[in-house]
Amino acid sequence: MSEGAAxxxxxxxxxxxxxxxxxxxxxxxxxxxxxxxxxxxxxxYGFGEIRLxxxxxxxxxxxxxxxxxxxxxxxxxTFEDRNETSVSLRPEATAAVCRAxxxxxxxxxPQPVKLYTIGPxxxxxxxxxxxxxxxxxxxxxxxxxxxxPAIDAELIExxxxxxxxxxxxxxxxxxxSIGDKNCRPKYIELLRAELRKVKDKxxxxxxxxxxxxxxxxxxxxxxxxxxxxxxxxRISQHLCDTCRENYDQVKRQLALRGIAYTQNFRLVRGLxxxxxxxxxxxxxxLGSQNAVxxxxxxxxxxxxxxxxxxxxxxxxxxxxxLILSLQEAGKTPAPQGRDVYxxxxxxxxxxxxxxxxxxLRAAGFTVELPPVEQKFGKALGQAVKLRARYALILGxxxxxxxxxxxxxxxxxxxxxxxxxxxxxxLKKNL
RNA sequence: GUGGGAGUAGCUCAGCUGGUAGAGCGUCGGACUGUGGCUCCGAAUGUCGUGGGUUCAAAUCCCAUCUCCCACCCCA
Numbered sequence: 001m002s003e004g005a006a007x008x009x010x011x012x013x014x015x016x017x018x019x020x021x022x023x024x025x026x027x028x029x030x031x032x033x034x035x036x037x038x039x040x041x042x043x044x045y046g047f048g049e050i051r052l053x054x055x056x057x058x059x060x061x062x063x064x065x066x067x068x069x070x071x072x073x074x075x076x077x078t079f080e081d082r083n084e085t086s087v088s089l090r091p092e093a094t095a096a097v098c099r100a101x102x103x104x105x106x107x108x109x110p111q112p113v114k115l116y117t118i119g120p121x122x123x124x125x126x127x128x129x130x131x132x133x134x135x136x137x138x139x140x141x142x143x144x145x146x147x148x149p150a151i152d153a154e155l156i157e158x159x160x161x162x163x164x165x166x167x168x169x170x171x172x173x174x175x176x177s178i179g180d181k182n183c184r185p186k187y188i189e190l191l192r193a194e195l196r197k198v199k200d201k202x203x204x205x206x207x208x209x210x211x212x213x214x215x216x217x218x219x220x221x222x223x224x225x226x227x228x229x230x231x232x233x234r235i236s237q238h239l240c241d242t243c244r245e246n247y248d249q250v251k252r253q254l255a256l257r258g259i260a261y262t263q264n265f266r267l268v269r270g271l272x273x274x275x276x277x278x279x280x281x282x283x284x285x286l287g288s289q290n291a292v293x294x295x296x297x298x299x300x301x302x303x304x305x306x307x308x309x310x311x312x313x314x315x316x317x318x319x320x321x322l323i324l325s326l327q328e329a330g331k332t333p334a335p336q337g338r339d340v341y342x343x344x345x346x347x348x349x350x351x352x353x354x355x356x357x358x359x360l361r362a363a364g365f366t367v368e369l370p371p372v373e374q375k376f377g378k379a380l381g382q383a384v385k386l387r388a389r390y391a392l393i394l395g396x397x398x399x400x401x402x403x404x405x406x407x408x409x410x411x412x413x414x415x416x417x418x419x420x421x422x423x424x425x426l427k428k429n430l
Numbered sequence: 431g432u433g434g435g436a437g438u439a440g441c442u443c444a445g446c447u448g449g450u451a452g453a454g455c456g457u458c459g460g461a462c463u464g465u466g467g468c469u470c471c472g473a474a475u476g477u478c479g480u481g482g483g484u485u486c487a488a489a490u491c492c493c494a495u496c497u498c499c500c501a502c503c504c505c506a
Contacts, residue, residue, distance in 0.1 A: 018497075070504050074431080092506080121506080126431080128500060137506060205503070221502085271505090280506095287500075294506060318506030345464070373463095380466035395464060409466070 019125070019133025026335040030323055033333070034166060035118055038138050038317075041162045045154065047114040047140055052096045054120065058086040064095035064301055066272030068212070075123040089122035093139040094273070094298070094314055095305070101143050102307035112145030112311075118319070129287035130321040138322075141314035147299060149246055152277045152313050153253030159281065159293055159315055160259055168292070168322065169329045170284030174264035175254075176235075177247035178215070180275045181300065183240035187233075188214055194232055201228045215268035234265045243276055250277050273298040277313070285328025286321055293317045337387030339365040339430055343379035345395040353394050356404070356419075360392075363423055365430065384409060389430065392422075 016022060023031060039049070058078050065072050077089040090096055097115060100106075106113045118138045125131060140158070142151050156173065163171050178184060195202070195210045195217060202210065202217070202225055209216045218229055239247060254261055261279075269278045278296035286292065295315025302310035326332075340360055344353035350373070357369040368386055370379060376395075383391045393405035393414075403416040406425070417425055 015497080075504080123505075125504070126502090127498085128502095131505075135506065139506095216504085269505095288502090289505075291506060316506055321506065343465085375462075376464045377462060377466065382466090384466050391466080393464075397464080405464095407465075412466085414465085 017133070019127040021132065026333050027323075027327075029333045029336065030326065030331070031319070034319065034323060034326075035138070037165050038116070038118065038162055041158060041165060042116045042140060045114070045158045047116045047158075050097065050100060050115040050117045052090075052093065052100060052117055052119070055087050055089050056096055056099065058088040060095050060099055060305070061088055061091060063304060064098065064273055065092065069271060071123060071271070075125055077122050077124060091123045092121055092271075092316060093117055093119070093137060094141060094301070094316070097139070097141045097143070097314075098302050098305050098307065098312070101310070102302065102305060107144060107308050107310065109144075111143075112151065113143045114140070115143065116140040128289065130289040130318070130324055132320060136319035138317040138319050139314065141312060143302070143312045144310050147246070147276075147297070147311040147313075149249035149253050149277070152250050152297060153257060153259070155295070155313060155315060156254065156279060157257045157259060159295075159317065162317075163281070163283075163292075163322075166322070166326065167329070167331060168283055168325060170282075170325075171292070172282045173259065173261040173279060174267050174282070175250070175261050175277065175279045176264050176267040177239060177243060177250075177276050178268055178274060178278055178296075179235055179239050179243050183238060183243055184235070184275070187235050187238040190233055190238065191215070191217075198228050201225070218266045219268055229266070236263070236265060246276055269294065269296055273301040273304070275299055279315070283321070283325040285325045289321065291318065292321045292325060335387065336366070337389065338368045338383075339388070339426070340390045340392050341368045341379070341383035341386060341388035342370070342392045342394060343374075343376060343383065344370070345373060345376060346399075348399050349394040349396065352399055353392075356392060356394065356422075359423065360426070363427065365426060380407075380409075390426070 058076070061076060062072050067073065071091050076091055078086060079088075081087050097117065101113065116139060119136065120134050121137050122134055124133055127133060140155065142155060145151070156175075160171070160173065179187060192210060192214045195206075195214055199207060199210070203220075203222055206217045206220050206222070206225060217225075218232065220226075220229060236244075236247070251261070251263075264280075267278055267280055274296040276297045276299070279294070280291050281293040282290045283292040293315055295313070297311075297313040299311050302308065302312060342353045342357055344350055353369060357367045360367045368383075368388065370382065374382070380391055388409060391407040391409060393407060398404050402418060404419060404422055405414055406417055406422065407414045415425075
């Protein structure tokens with residue numbers, strides 16, 4: 001390397017990996033608010049938090065999500081650990097939740113076990129609006145117990161309640177049933193057969209999917225294919241009796257809860273483990289990736305992972321998209337202000353200022369204490385820039401008289417307080 | 431993985447058909463060492479995304495490459 005090149009290398013600016021980003025204040029206060037609200041709402045429904053590893057054995061994901069899916073075949077961050085086992089950054093949470101259920105013998109707990117988890121997931125896709133390589137999901141799962149449609153419906157009620165509390169606008173619930181291992185394979189063959197008949201009317205993507213994953217053809221975004229797709233047989237006409245009964249019950253349960261939904265025969269989940277009820281919630285302001293929540297039932301998964309036969313259903317909220325939608329609707333929080341800015345002058349006053357800051361903070365007020373002495377005018381200017389409500393003025397006059405000056409920045413009014421009375425006043429007025 | 435658009439100061443951008451950089455906002459300092467959002471003055475920050483080519487001369491033209499944005503695929 002030449003000297004010039006070395007110098008350049010040295011000065012190289014690091015930047016976040018493609019598809020990852022820094023979340024900064026004040027945006028992060030919105031993230032916290034979303035997470036806190038989720039915790040509150042989920043707690044009301046009896047869910048407990050589970051914290052999971054961010055990476056797992058690759059095989060766990062391969063088996064649960066499906067070897068042939070895009071997620072597993074080309075989107076995982078997979079690497080070899082030093083002991084030569086293949087591990088992967090989690091592309092979703094459900095598989096790990098199931099692993100934890102089995103590993104911790106949760107079938108011994110009162111059933112069903114209701115868990116939620118919040119955290120980053122990783123998929124190596126091309127980033128676009130509402131899609132990142134490190135993205136965040138709020139995930140909830142109901143494991144064990146019965147496969148009562150009431151459970152699916154209550155789960156949906158819970159997520160709708162959360163969105164409602166957050167003020168998410170333009171939400172739309174789409175539901176579908178994709179059958180189970182009895183009726184779905186038969187339907188897929190029927191669908192494939194019908195697709196072959198209209199093959200020449202389909203684009204290259206759909207022609208490929210026709211063989212690999214015929215259900216996905218239904219979800220095609222091409223206008224030109226919609227007419228053909230409308231005429232294809234729908235799975236709702238081909239569900240087995242138990243699945244149809246189940247689906248009807250889910251709809252009835254939603255109606256009982258006053259939850260509006262639209263049936264969407266195009267809604268087919270991409271992950272192998274889903275069966276019967278699937279749902280998706282879309283929201284405003286999201287560009288082409290407009291699903292803010294997706295979920296469904298996956299009764300067979302636990303057994304597939306070596307656990308006892310266990311009913312299960314769950315959903316994942318795309319937190320990035322949820323927040324994007326809130327921001328598009330103008331729900332961006334204001335930058336954090338301060339209750340009190342302490343404008344102090346002189347060494348003697350500084351000791352008093354430190355004491356004042358400590359006591360004010362102990363009482364729960366946000367306080368800015370400038371670390372170095374500033375000209376008085378500048379201090380007040382800083383107070384305004386930091387959006388402080390009050391300036392506490394501490395100079396020689398205040399220290400010698402024991403009467404502190406409190407200035408209300410918005411009005412310019414000032415008043416004197418003895419040290420003890422100041423807290424009283426602020427408690428009443430903040 | 432495929433396609434389209436864009437990269438000039440911290441931010442938003444100007445820079446005509448080549449003559450090696452500017453504005454506004456913001457930041458910091460001063461006017462103004464006990465009274466703030468105004469005003470005025472001043473300063474700092476750019477290898478014009480990066481590398482190469484054409485040219486006496488490139489932010490400007492050509493090629494490559496990287497990054498970001500949007501869309502496809504797929505998914506939250």
